[in-house]
Amino acid sequence: MKTYQVDENGYYGEFGGAYVPEILHQCVEDLRNTYLKVLESASFKEEFDQLLRDYVGRPSPLYLAKRLSKRYGCKIYLKREDLNHTGAHKINNTIGQILLARRMGKKRIIAETGAGQHGVATATVCALMDMECVVYMGKTDVERQHANVQKMEMLGATVVPVTSGNMTLKDATNEAIRDWCCHPSDTYYIIGSTVGPHPYPDMVARLQSVISAEIKRQLLEQEGRDHPDYLIACVGGGSNAAGTIYHFIDDERVKIVLAEAGGLGITSGKSAATIQLGKKGIIHGARTLVMQNEDGQIEEPYSISAGLDYPGIGPIHANLYTTRRARILAVNDDEALAAAFELTRLEGIIPALESAHALGALAKVDFKPEDVVVLTVSGRGDKDMDTYIKHKMA
Numbered sequence: 001m002k003t004y005q006v007d008e009n010g011y012y013g014e015f016g017g018a019y020v021p022e023i024l025h026q027c028v029e030d031l032r033n034t035y036l037k038v039l040e041s042a043s044f045k046e047e048f049d050q051l052l053r054d055y056v057g058r059p060s061p062l063y064l065a066k067r068l069s070k071r072y073g074c075k076i077y078l079k080r081e082d083l084n085h086t087g088a089h090k091i092n093n094t095i096g097q098i099l100l101a102r103r104m105g106k107k108r109i110i111a112e113t114g115a116g117q118h119g120v121a122t123a124t125v126c127a128l129m130d131m132e133c134v135v136y137m138g139k140t141d142v143e144r145q146h147a148n149v150q151k152m153e154m155l156g157a158t159v160v161p162v163t164s165g166n167m168t169l170k171d172a173t174n175e176a177i178r179d180w181c182c183h184p185s186d187t188y189y190i191i192g193s194t195v196g197p198h199p200y201p202d203m204v205a206r207l208q209s210v211i212s213a214e215i216k217r218q219l220l221e222q223e224g225r226d227h228p229d230y231l232i233a234c235v236g237g238g239s240n241a242a243g244t245i246y247h248f249i250d251d252e253r254v255k256i257v258l259a260e261a262g263g264l265g266i267t268s269g270k271s272a273a274t275i276q277l278g279k280k281g282i283i284h285g286a287r288t289l290v291m292q293n294e295d296g297q298i299e300e301p302y303s304i305s306a307g308l309d310y311p312g313i314g315p316i317h318a319n320l321y322t323t324r325r326a327r328i329l330a331v332n333d334d335e336a337l338a339a340a341f342e343l344t345r346l347e348g349i350i351p352a353l354e355s356a357h358a359l360g361a362l363a364k365v366d367f368k369p370e371d372v373v374v375l376t377v378s379g380r381g382d383k384d385m386d387t388y389i390k391h392k393m394a
Ligand SMILES: *Cc1c(COP(=O)(O)O)cnc(C)c1O
Pocket: 088, 089, 090, 117, 118, 192, 193, 194, 234, 235, 236, 237, 238, 239, 240, 241, 307, 308, 352, 354, 355, 378, 379, 380
């Protein structure tokens, strides 16, 4: 059977792999030899499931949004990752990886963060597990996302402002990789999305796959069938999308629609539509689609949503796009803002700006009245209130 899951060499079609400096080769190899054994062990599963239930608050509800459904002429269910502890899906992954790090005997946790959401999720589980935590964050982002910096510090993490490059996520990631190279034996690097060298994309997808496992059960209960006609999610690096589609990826009855950040428009020069604008290249240890200029220099992405402006994309998603398994739509800043206000007024749910891009995709798809659509609301909008107020609509 044709599969869109990772192959034994860590590739999704022509994308993926592990392109790391010599000094990290052994670390990545250790991780590769360990992660499946741990993730599939009974003791890990038990501890992971219990924390997801009692600490994160899972299962997250699958909510039939009646007024939104009426607006788009189909049946729309929202998968409510916004209701998780710390306000987004990212905690599913950080809990899983810290449990793995402990089982590998690591003492020190490092992470990169852009908007600060992954940094907060990592600092949270480090507090919970009493582990040392260092978070690399571009200096520009430290200034833009001050509330998250304060949260990380209150949680006991050390936030290191990165002053190289444009001082944003890509630079923070480079710095985290540099740290890992200096402390390969005692340090575990928690990557926040389905990016980086194999086995990270597969590991993060597996840890987030609880989202689609729940969708399956909840749909069967509420709709009498275990699969939707459409799955919709936003993509930054791709982890909430990967979790949403994981158990449906090889089921061709299910159409997959992914929303990336169009910024001011994909031809405007200010965009983060990596899949549509990217060319094949290597970024942060994986071969994927990368926003780059003619010389292969990485181009700075732009989006109103700090969680979506990464110049790469998970190899899973690059493969879904090139094989046409998924439809990728660019949703621009103004469309995402309008969709956020629409959801708020129709359903009383203020979504994260990232999730608003998934909602913005609804207007671009022709649904039939009988279509069952599941859309993942990856996070809540508290962190985006300043942006929403600035762009307030009548
Ligand atoms: C980080 C973030 C994203 C983007 O990351 P993915 O790995 O693509 O899921 C999307 N939504 C929210 C709420 C986030 O915090």
